[in-house]
Amino acid sequence: MTSDTSASEYWRANVRLLVGILIVWAIVSYVFGILLVDQLNAIHIGGYKLGFWFAQQGSIYTFVILIFFYAWRMGSLDRKFDVHED
Amino acid sequence: MELQTLTYIVVGATFLLYIGIAIWARAATTGEFYVAGKGVHPVLNGMATGADWMSAASFISMAGLIAFKGYDASVYLMGWTGGYVLLAMLLAPYLRKFGKFTVPEFIGDRYYSQTARIVAVICLIVASITYVIGQMKGVGVAFGRFLEVDFETGVLVGMGIVFVYAVLGGMKGITYTQIAQYVVLILAYTVPAVFISMNLTGNALPQIGLGSTMTGSETYLLDKLDQVVMDLGFSSYTQQSGETLNLVLLTLSLMIGTAGLPHVIIRFFTVPRVKDARSSAGWALVFIALLYTTAPGVGAMARLNLMNTIQTGEIGSPTGNLVYAERPDWFKNWEKTGLLAFEDKNGDGRIQYYNDANKEFSAKAEAWGWKGNEMTKVDRDIMVLANPEIAKLPNWVIALVAAGGLAAALSTAAGLLLAISSAISHDLLKGVFAKGISEKAELMAGRIAMAGAIAVAGYLGMNPPGFAAQVVALAFGLAASSIFPALMMGIFNKRVNRAGAILGMLTGLLSTLIYIFWFKGWFFVPGTAMAANTPDNWFLGIQPESFGAVGALINFVVAILVSKVTAPPPEHIQHLVEDIRVPKGAGSATGH
Numbered sequence: 142m143t144s145d146t147s148a149s150e151y152w153r154a155n156v157r158l159l160v161g162i163l164i165v166w167a168i169v170s171y172v173f174g175i176l177l178v179d180q181l182n183a184i185h186i187g188g189y190k191l192g193f194w195f196a197q198q199g200s201i202y203t204f205v206i207l208i209f210f211y212a213w214r215m216g217s218l219d220r221k222f223d224v225h226e227d
Numbered sequence: 228m229e230l231q232t233l234t235y236i237v238v239g240a241t242f243l244l245y246i247g248i249a250i251w252a253r254a255a256t257t258g259e260f261y262v263a264g265k266g267v268h269p270v271l272n273g274m275a276t277g278a279d280w281m282s283a284a285s286f287i288s289m290a291g292l293i294a295f296k297g298y299d300a301s302v303y304l305m306g307w308t309g310g311y312v313l314l315a316m317l318l319a320p321y322l323r324k325f326g327k328f329t330v331p332e333f334i335g336d337r338y339y340s341q342t343a344r345i346v347a348v349i350c351l352i353v354a355s356i357t358y359v360i361g362q363m364k365g366v367g368v369a370f371g372r373f374l375e376v377d378f379e380t381g382v383l384v385g386m387g388i389v390f391v392y393a394v395l396g397g398m399k400g401i402t403y404t405q406i407a408q409y410v411v412l413i414l415a416y417t418v419p420a421v422f423i424s425m426n427l428t429g430n431a432l433p434q435i436g437l438g439s440t441m442t443g444s445e446t447y448l449l450d451k452l453d454q455v456v457m458d459l460g461f462s463s464y465t466q467q468s469g470e471t472l473n474l475v476l477l478t479l480s481l482m483i484g485t486a487g488l489p490h491v492i493i494r495f496f497t498v499p500r501v502k503d504a505r506s507s508a509g510w511a512l513v514f515i516a517l518l519y520t521t522a523p524g525v526g527a528m529a530r531l532n533l534m535n536t537i538q539t540g541e542i543g544s545p546t547g548n549l550v551y552a553e554r555p556d557w558f559k560n561w562e563k564t565g566l567l568a569f570e571d572k573n574g575d576g577r578i579q580y581y582n583d584a585n586k587e588f589s590a591k592a593e594a595w596g597w598k599g600n601e602m603t604k605v606d607r608d609i610m611v612l613a614n615p616e617i618a619k620l621p622n623w624v625i626a627l628v629a630a631g632g633l634a635a636a637l638s639t640a641a642g643l644l645l646a647i648s649s650a651i652s653h654d655l656l657k658g659v660f661a662k663g664i665s666e667k668a669e670l671m672a673g674r675i676a677m678a679g680a681i682a683v684a685g686y687l688g689m690n691p692p693g694f695a696a697q698v699v700a701l702a703f704g705l706a707a708s709s710i711f712p713a714l715m716m717g718i719f720n721k722r723v724n725r726a727g728a729i730l731g732m733l734t735g736l737l738s739t740l741i742y743i744f745w746f747k748g749w750f751f752v753p754g755t756a757m758a759a760n761t762p763d764n765w766f767l768g769i770q771p772e773s774f775g776a777v778g779a780l781i782n783f784v785v786a787i788l789v790s791k792v793t794a795p796p797p798e799h800i801q802h803l804v805e806d807i808r809v810p811k812g813a814g815s816a817t818g819h
Contacts, residue, residue: 178298188438198437219810226502
């Protein structure tokens, strides 16, 4: 930690990033997978109705991408604020 | 080769492998016993987490749940995977930075309170014991069906295997056996799924096959399935039938609960660095997603196969249903276990399988001379286990499925047992009752606690108490309503203090427990429920299984309000929080 202001900036950047990710996380599962499932089911991708696909497949793929995206972005934030390990 | 012999060989070989790993990965220090010396590669830890997480329920029951509930079972798929996003961003890296051995230890240090630590230990033990009983039962069932030994013998053999690698190797032994167990279970799950998907759709990947057309036809598999089940009076496979509010809250409870389950969290204490904890959560989800995205295909295809096996011709035609005497071998095998049962209600020697609770359809069925659904029992657990037989796969695949089910149950049991034994030897013994204990004595205490936990789990597996079936309500409800909020606020809110955290945990815990007991009976004793477990009685229509998210909300609100009106945490606690928020310096963190 270089200084208090830099530490709190780092923390704010982290919180901003994770709030953004949580919004996507909630949209693919709760909104696409449950709340709007009937509307999305009007759209077909192959044999999948889109809402059904998000609930049983798409949300899970998105979760995986979100975690790796978070890990990658945090890695750059760590270096930018000089709080990385080693 | 005989199936029985082959199964003994495959299962025996995997057991020898686990024991070999145990001897190689003995633990010499408490650091190795509790957190595998913090030297596990993030990808390998992801694999071990996958096996730790995917239990007998994921392996055996989930596809069956999907097969019979269709779309509504999506809550389990999303709930049990979405929790990893929370874990990766809200807990794992910071708890790794904190660098100690157990989850209650963080709660005790962060809230400078032995009481808080003990409340966390109690929640951990109740949640983990509930969970481990199901694993022991799973071991007994798998042995009973595939190796034809008694249930009790099966549980005893399972206990013996776990004893060898968990007592000898602690977290280190468990980690490396879990990696091997992951490989066994994922092969056992995906190989039959690929065969079946090829059979039905010509597409090897079940994830794609589920959205494809049927072999030799223009009809999509899911459309066909919808039609087949609805023609027999069942509800649509791809449409929602549950209440939206409960689907949302159950998903949320499962996600928060997943992130708050101690046996999963401690896996992230074993990686070398904070950044490894982040990526390792991603790898864990990759390995979990391999099974979880395959399961919807397995469920749908198994349901379709089952329906088509029984309804061989036109519905309502006198020759449209399978003649009982001509039923396939797998049908006979599962009848022997009692998990599949047939009763010829109309005496026509044929099997009618339909939804007789659907009044409109029942009226039609009566006109055809059907006198009620004749498949009086179709246990959903047989779907995965019977799949290879239904699809007429070679014997080695069936043997592999047996080994996979055992791997799933044993790996989860070991992770839970470690969480329980470390809470006893590290949090209660070293933390509260015998602070001056030497490392060597603590390691011995850890091994004894592990042996004791295995004995208790085995006993309860053979004599399951009423709460054993309530894993979703109890284990996930407790983790969601007590452990997750305390951990998250400990990291994200510097102002939450001892009084706030303790009262928050207690109100979250008690509100959830009381809500569950109210509708399911006090301590699940039959006949003691205060109100019938029906939607009319539920508060705002919330089912008990979905209440964990509400309990978590209560916990957050109480903790923040109480902290507001009481003194802020001491300065060294605020520094502790600032320190765990940055990765730098994690390498030097120690276990004490």
